[in-house]
Amino acid sequence: MDLAPDAFARDCASRVVLDRIGDRWTVLIVVALSDGALRFSQLRSKIEGITPKVLTQTLRALERDGLVTRTVFAEVPPRVEYELTDLGRDLLAPIDAIRVWAEDHAARIVANRERHDG
Amino acid sequence: MDLAPDAFARDCASRVVLDRIGDRWTVLIVVALSDGALRFSQLRSKIEGITPKVLTQTLRALERDGLVTRTVFAEVPPRVEYELTDLGRDLLAPIDAIRVWAEDHAARIVANRERHDG
DNA sequence: CTGTATCCCTACGGATACTG
DNA sequence: CAGTATCCGTAGGGATACAG
Secondary structure, eight states: OOOOOTTOOTTTTHHHHHHHHHTTTTHHHHHHHGOEEHHHHHHHHHHOOOOHHHHHHHHHHHHHHHHHEEEEEEESOOOOEEOOOOHHHTTTHHHHHHHHHHHHHHHHHHHHHHHHHH | OOOOTTOOOOHHHHHHHHHHHHTTHHHHHHHGGGGSSSEEEHHHHHSSTTOOOHHHHHHHHHHHHHHEEEEOOSSSSSSEEEEHHHHHTHHHHHHHHHHHHHHHHHHHHHOOOOOHHH
């Protein structure tokens, strides 16, 4: 597999990425924005079950990492749009890699889990 | 990017995988085992900072998912070896995909983070 | 050697209500 | 509309000590 030594030490680059996409909501938001910018309320309804507080938190984290931009329009009623940056769009590639692998293997994992439990 | 609709709904296959590799220790253990079986104490010293309790917990979860096997040898002193299954070795592929992407992009994320904070 | 048992503690997610 | 403010409960990680 040719993994570099200490490839996954606690503070390495991969941890930065894993800590982000390991988050429960981040991937959902990034995928939701993959077709273009969305407003806060649009994200909220598109991502079922997320509370406004958690949506804000996650969006702030994505903004901080430069994966999402936040644009405020000086209008009444207020309008705020969130959009993936180039870096954010790049993130769709590894996300998709995981999705593909998951679709091929997750069933086996779940089956193992049920056999082990039952 | 051609992502399937609802590709990352909360209970989908990808969540199963992300919940596992998003775990702080799972990836470290899987990578540590990539060169072959290791004993409990070997894992413990190879993975700096992990407590025995958490190591056991994580290994049990990996065993449950069929990613790792646990072999007890009837010896004194006791010897237990952990080894990746075929499925566990398959997991190295998406892990490596993330590692590659991370090495290409994590520096930018960290830089964005520092600029945003500072 | 290979784990358990216990205790602590806090970080995080969710619910709810409220504001500019 | 786009968030904040509060409160809460709990799961989970870490430290430490102990057991088979």
